Amino acid sequence: MLAWLRKKTAAASAKPIAQTDAVTLSEVTVDRGERTVLDGISLSLNERSIGLVGDNGAGKSTLLKLLNGLLLPDAGTVNVFGHDTRQHGQFLPALAGFIFQNPDHQLIFPTVAEELAFGLEQLGQSAEEAETGARAFLRQYRVEALADKPVHCLSEGQKQFVCVLSVLIMRPRLLLLDEPFSSLDLTTRHRLLGLMQTQAERVLMVSHDLELLAGFERVIWLRDGGVHRDGVPAEVLPAYRADAMARLHAEPAWGTEQ
């Protein structure tokens, strides 16, 4: 399977390129009511694969949503390949693809071909062109048998695969992944990640799967709305794990009296 995934790399790099190669956040703050979710964060995200770790509520998903324009910063600027998300938000869906945790929340059409065609229509193709394109794309991945399958009949792995394809068909340069593998088996995780890394020039992934993140170029550890540590996985991941364990032992266990 991986062989044909690699074959696709050349085709992907031929896509039209936007103005710059930089993805940056400058002094970005996001408030949700009383709580500050991200607090004056500045980051350059230029590696091929970046992992995001941190506790629940640390601001990981918020960071992803900023890069796709789903959320706008309350202060500071987010720039994705030269597009300020506040001013050029309309370009972002095509540049930064988003894959969510639950495929059932992301697949919006009854059949697989329609799901893929939607992305092409979003890029301005007519319904017929999009339909043809979607089928060709499925054929390229040797899964044309899925084309007319109702989405709700697919297995979890197939569903997430279709989610990935329906985003890849828009040829995004950056992929934003919000714990996309939680319900998938190990083989499928690695397959999908391999596919995405060959198809997009950059991948930014929120995950609790530290094993998977070990193969990334960079890992950012968010805590309380700020960057706690930032570096290669070999440094950040052990520190993150040690910290989580230390806190586990420092606090009384659930169900015990203080």
Place this chain on the structure above:
Amino acid sequence: MIALYVDRQSWMHRLSAGSKLLVLCVSSMLMLPVDSLPVLSAFLLCVLALYLSAGREMFARIALLRPVLPFLAIIGLLHVLAGSYAQAGQVLIRLIAMLLLANLVTLTTRMRDMMTAMTPLFRPLAPLGLSPRRLSLAVALMVRFAPVLLATMEALTESWRARSSRNPRWRLLAPFTLQALRMAETVGEALQARGGVAVARERVSRS
């Protein structure tokens, strides 16, 4: 009746959506004034024969009629009380035949083709702000999420049963509604992440 498209290629799948809708429309209009029981029964038999010709699996889909049975019973009863058995028979046979025929069209037509065939009918509504694209997206979402919502309800019932021996009945209604609303929000977000409902033609100029 929300019937789901069956992904199986029969001769009826290959007919165009427009022609199937036209047949449905014409036969409904023809059958409406007919009162003769033999003619109506023959019509029903023809519809059943169509199901059979599309394959055994498709024939099994007649079971989709089951949720409508109580309503049919009520309608039948009303006609017996207000008229005669014969009249009740006419009405019921006509209704069942038409429901089954309409259902057959849904079963063998992809939503996209259906919407394409119906788009010209929606065009007069465009000045009112109801674009065919929005409409077809709404229909697609409905078809897509009917089974998801059913699964949600099943999951809720299961987790209730795991902790209680009694039937949940109406008490799952509130949690179900909350889950459905939250799901709607997430789905909206996913839609927006891919560019939203607006047609991107004028929007994305990637040169």
